[in-house]
Amino acid sequence: MRRLSLVLSAVIWLALVGLLGYELVQKSVDSPLGPLPGHELARNAERQVTFRATTGVNSVDRLLHEGQEAMHYYEHLLAH
Numbered sequence: 195m196r197r198l199s200l201v202l203s204a205v206i207w208l209a210l211v212g213l214l215g216y217e218l219v220q221k222s223v224d225s226p227l228g229p230l231p232g233h234e235l236a237r238n239a240e241r242q243v244t245f246r247a248t249t250g251v252n253s254v255d256r257l258l259h260e261g262q263e264a265m266h267y268y269e270h271l272l273a274h
Contacts, residue, residue, distance in 0.1 A: 220236035
């Protein structure tokens with residue numbers, strides 16, 4: 195049971211770090227330092243992934259939507 199808890203914690207942590215990395219690149223266009231590399235892919239992911247309220251709980255739906263955008267971003271980032 196401890197091993198399962200450790201693996202689950204690692205998966206959640208990695209997902210959050212990935213989402214944070216995507217959000218950082220996406221929001222970098224508005225930063226004083228200028229856009230980070232990959233910002234066009236992030237903007238493209240934002241345009242292509244449509245929001246769907248699947249659970250009815252707005253905060254959960256937003257988190258799922260941002261996760262889908264991040265997955266789309268990383269999928270295209272790795273393809274380049």
